[in-house]
Amino acid sequence: MRLILLGPPGVGKGTQAGFITRHYGIPQISTGDMLRVAVSHGTPLGREAKRYMDSGGLVPDDIIIELVKNRIREPDCGAGFLLDGFPRTVPQAEALAAARIEVDFIVEFRLDEDELLARSEGRLVHLPSGRTYHVLFNPPRVPGKDDVTGEDLVQRADDRMETARKRLEVYRLHAGALIGYYLARAGSGEPAAPRYVRIAAAGSPAEIREQVFAALDARAVVPMD
Numbered sequence: 001m002r003l004i005l006l007g008p009p010g011v012g013k014g015t016q017a018g019f020i021t022r023h024y025g026i027p028q029i030s031t032g033d034m035l036r037v038a039v040s041h042g043t044p045l046g047r048e049a050k051r052y053m054d055s056g057g058l059v060p061d062d063i064i065i066e067l068v069k070n071r072i073r074e075p076d077c078g079a080g081f082l083l084d085g086f087p088r089t090v091p092q093a094e095a096l097a098a099a100r101i102e103v104d105f106i107v108e109f110r111l112d113e114d115e116l117l118a119r120s121e122g123r124l125v126h127l128p129s130g131r132t133y134h135v136l137f138n139p140p141r142v143p144g145k146d147d148v149t150g151e152d153l154v155q156r157a158d159d160r161m162e163t164a165r166k167r168l169e170v171y172r173l174h175a176g177a178l179i180g181y182y183l184a185r186a187g188s189g190e191p192a193a194p195r196y197v198r199i200a201a202a203g204s205p206a207e208i209r210e211q212v213f214a215a216l217d218a219r220a221v222v223p224m225d
């Protein structure tokens, strides 16, 4: 199973990515998580990326494309992978296609702007694993601690309201073209074309998960044309 999750920041992609990757036994490739680890280790990539991330802008395409292509070449991606936060622009999507990296599904999550900002505001993350929580909608068992390791959770610097708004703006700037690109691919009739699934992401993480799995599992019973 190879899939791409699309959707604005705060829509719950990371949470759903956790459900999907556990279910299918595939790795989650989150460019945001990879960059945050690089930033926390102070690597040259991290130092370069931080300049863009702190302001809510995008890291340049060439940097991010290399990062993802190298990651997908690793052996654990042999049975599939989930891309979360990549591609974010049409050139990134084209770079995947040029590298002959095809996917089975594009899953796009949609949600109202007010709710997106509310979700970003209360979000907490466990940096080493990328596991995300929300103080109201998806709280950890022990406040402020990761459920699996017990380590501290932090608020992402770019989840503060002003930067969250900027990230949403940046998403909107690119999303229309990117969604158009994948809808066209999905409708192209090519044998390797992905299927396009749109999810209304209002509701609890479990409710949204049910919608996602219903859409992904439907593939088994819907004949391919």
Ligand code: AMP
Residues within 6 Å of the ligand: 009, 031, 032, 033, 035, 052, 053, 054, 056, 057, 058, 059, 060, 061, 064, 084, 085, 086, 087, 088, 092, 158, 167
């Ligand atoms: P995320 O965790 O996906 O919200 O990503 C956090 C930040 O990392 C973004 O606001 C960007 O600055 C950067 N980033 C993550 N993925 C990408 C990407 N595919 N292209 C460019 N920048 C990215």
